[in-house]
Amino acid sequence: MTAKQNQFQLIDEEQLSLQLIEAQYALKESRGKSNAKSQLILVSGIELAGKGEAVKQLREWLDPRYLRVKADPPRMFNHQETFWQSYARSIPAEGQIMVMFGNWYSDLLSTAMHVSQPMDETMFDEYVENMRSFEQDLKNNNVEVVKFWFDLSWRSLQKRLDTLDPSEVHWHKLHGLDWRNKKQYDSLQKLRQRFSNDWIIIDGEDETERDQLFAQQILRAIQHCPVHLSKAKGRWQQAAVPEALLQPAAEAQQDDAEYKKELKRLTKKVSEAMRMDRRNVVIAFEGMDAAGKGGAIKRIVKQLDPREYEIYTIGAPEKYELSRPYQWRFWNKIQPDEKIMIFDRTWYGRVLVERIEGFANEIEWQRAYDEINRFERDLSDSNTVVIKFWLAISKDEQELRFKAREETPHKRFKITAEDWRNRERWDDYLKAAADMLSRTHTAYAPWHVVATNDKKTARLDVLRAILKQLKAE
Amino acid sequence: MTAKQNQFQLIDEEQLSLQLIEAQYALKESRGKSNAKSQLILVSGIELAGKGEAVKQLREWLDPRYLRVKADPPRMFNHQETFWQSYARSIPAEGQIMVMFGNWYSDLLSTAMHVSQPMDETMFDEYVENMRSFEQDLKNNNVEVVKFWFDLSWRSLQKRLDTLDPSEVHWHKLHGLDWRNKKQYDSLQKLRQRFSNDWIIIDGEDETERDQLFAQQILRAIQHCPVHLSKAKGRWQQAAVPEALLQPAAEAQQDDAEYKKELKRLTKKVSEAMRMDRRNVVIAFEGMDAAGKGGAIKRIVKQLDPREYEIYTIGAPEKYELSRPYQWRFWNKIQPDEKIMIFDRTWYGRVLVERIEGFANEIEWQRAYDEINRFERDLSDSNTVVIKFWLAISKDEQELRFKAREETPHKRFKITAEDWRNRERWDDYLKAAADMLSRTHTAYAPWHVVATNDKKTARLDVLRAILKQLKAE
The missing domain is CATH 3.40.50.300 (P-loop containing nucleotide triphosphate hydrolases)
Incomplete structure (x- = not known):
């Protein structure tokens, strides 16, 4: 992914917006047809890296009425509930686009970062594997999934915290993490690297590039929905009737x-x-x-x-x-x-x-x-x-x-x-x-x-x- | 209602069951037609009066697959939520029958009985009036509503508490009321009389009569769904276009x-x-x-x-x-x-x-x-x-x-x-x-x-x- 990202070019905003709207309507029109798809966009990342701003910009380029946004605060896993349970209802229907800020990965990170009950790496990796299987099932069933990690260096994060408008602090309380704590920052980065190799990494340093890269990648995802035909290998073996x-x-x-x-x-x-x-x-x-x-x-x-x-x-x-x-x-x-x-x-x-x-x-x-x-x-x-x-x-x-x-x-x-x-x-x-x-x-x-x-x-x-x-x- | 109840007669169980099933299927078949209806059954009452048992018996007489039961523990009203909000999702669709144990009245009683914040009578009555308006809107829109209060005298309640099987006590913790407290019992009875005049009162004293009366009244409700045409009075007055x-x-x-x-x-x-x-x-x-x-x-x-x-x-x-x-x-x-x-x-x-x-x-x-x-x-x-x-x-x-x-x-x-x-x-x-x-x-x-x-x-x-x-x- 990194190679591609480095090659990316800013394109004319109006042009980008037009392409996004066309892709969005094509998706919408697919509803009920054999090529019907929906698009699920998972968004996570470092605080103040600009997740909210990028989605906001996207919403301005797209027709905002057909882009749903779900933003649950991250929750600790409880052991009576599957990781997908509270999100199942929000899986988009054919033709829809859904952005999920809160998602199973943010819950996993919250759970793993919770100091009193550290999660061992084997368990963490097992969760990640199950999540990927779940996403593969979604894809096979016509729900495209694309994942974005908004990244920000420690230095830039601290600089942004310094200049923060106090009236806007409310979003930063949500994650229950101390973003002034270098050790926490480092553990989080280490943890997310255990799952982010199939994520698109968005560098939050430059605002314009951030918003464009995000929107361009989403455009690509909607335009080029691959067909997932994970066909069973070989001939079907009918079981004997017992x-x-x-x-x-x-x-x-x-x-x-x-x-x-x-x-x-x-x-x-x-x-x-x-x-x-x-x-x-x-x-x-x-x-x-x-x-x-x-x-x-x-x-x-x-x-x-x-x-x-x-x-x-x-x-x-x-x-x-x-x-x-x-x-x-x-x-x-x-x-x-x-x-x-x-x-x-x-x-x-x-x-x-x-x-x-x-x-x-x-x-x-x-x-x-x-x-x-x-x-x-x-x-x-x-x-x-x-x-x-x-x-x-x-x-x-x-x-x-x-x-x-x-x-x-x-x-x-x-x-x-x-x-x-x-x-x-x-x-x-x-x-x-x-x-x-x-x-x-x-x-x-x-x-x-x-x-x-x-x-x-x-x-x-x-x-x-x-x-x-x-x-x- | 009392007069009718006194006249009620036990009928043959198999006969009753057959009539109930016929009524249930007729309701189910109405779906999508002009006479389509659904049936909402609100159940409240004194603890141990036999609400659960009566619904259980009903479920045995009916086809249990087409009778939904919802049982939320009563909740205090919070002031960010309408009284119907948490129940809206469970309003039955055409052809369905839904029994609600937890309902807006049980929430109202819980709220009013909460000692630290007593509710004045005017406010209580206002809630009741709003609830009735809401139910009238439901009826006008083809959701029949019938309400049952399961009653039990103080003496019988105490006797039943005495002989309670300890393994079954769990249901009685739900209501947060002390059923050994005569004063609480009396206030509850006084409160519910402020709304129960359009309820069907079921005496929980005799089990057989209780179950039969409940089932017979429901049969009547399903069979004789009235048509609610609350037509506007007089000729329609078209407003002038401003x-x-x-x-x-x-x-x-x-x-x-x-x-x-x-x-x-x-x-x-x-x-x-x-x-x-x-x-x-x-x-x-x-x-x-x-x-x-x-x-x-x-x-x-x-x-x-x-x-x-x-x-x-x-x-x-x-x-x-x-x-x-x-x-x-x-x-x-x-x-x-x-x-x-x-x-x-x-x-x-x-x-x-x-x-x-x-x-x-x-x-x-x-x-x-x-x-x-x-x-x-x-x-x-x-x-x-x-x-x-x-x-x-x-x-x-x-x-x-x-x-x-x-x-x-x-x-x-x-x-x-x-x-x-x-x-x-x-x-x-x-x-x-x-x-x-x-x-x-x-x-x-x-x-x-x-x-x-x-x-x-x-x-x-x-x-x-x-x-x-x-x-x-």
């Missing part, structure tokens, strides 16, 4: 009194285990229609107060959700202050219905397994247990249940023409489920395949699996 | 050096005034296309850091916004932690473009003036200054600017076929603006009509008006 999916066990009917007693014991134990666990709990259900997701969920919450949990029923995405990365609507549903979150269908829709119906193309769904694994690992790293169920029913049993639903008054709402249509693609779903199970069964978020031809056994098995996973860790 | 709109003054061109000097002085003063003001500032712009909204906004933020303000450019609502009250998207944009919020077009769209294009029917737009006034009064009551501008341009000047835009490279994006179409309805817009100005010019949120045929004078006038309103109060 026996448990082909022939779900149908255990003998349980004795009713026994079942009731055991159900009561287990529901009580599950609610206590979830309450006592210091972690949040995410329970995810997938499976064919009528496999018993609703019934299983009902038993999980049986002994809970309705204020203790949230059930998310996932259907087709809304239009505004479609203009963001497909995982976006799930990022926003994960709430650090929600103890128990149950998903009736999940983010696995990408590799099930979207794969089968062609809503996601081959490159997209084949890439999604890794994206999902990263998502679940981030959750797991931030004190959230992810418990995943595939409810396995046989094709015959499904037919029986469909027919029963059509004949039972309070169940007939549960069955639609679409359910019958999905049934015709039974084998496709089995194949997709097999791939999913083999590629996303991880140590931190394992799958539980539960046979549901016998409803009662299935419900008990689900509860037992929850207990097992909560205690196993 | 001279300032018909013939906006075109003052002589300013001396350029003078203008620049004064502009610099004013932009500096405006940014300081907004920063120093202890209140948040909302600045709202309306006016014909090309009247100079963008240019005025540019000057307002001239001396601000981009992190200090937010610009909202308002276009057509998205689909998910259309399934809520029309003001909803603005409720959600008002952020108590955002100091300066600038709206390029506003909630007045309801009585301008929506009125003229027929997106809102006569009853809806005629009702909107009062709704808007209430919204702005709530903002004003919670320490937010609302500064509103109508930028008045003449039809000839607009034509000149449209043509200039088409010929200027970096402005041609600003002009579309729609702008020319809107121009054909010039007189309709003038009439609508006249009605708007005469009906929503209030002491707490006055309009500033600024003539913009001369751009420079207009920009200075906008800045002066901001200064005037900020100091006048």
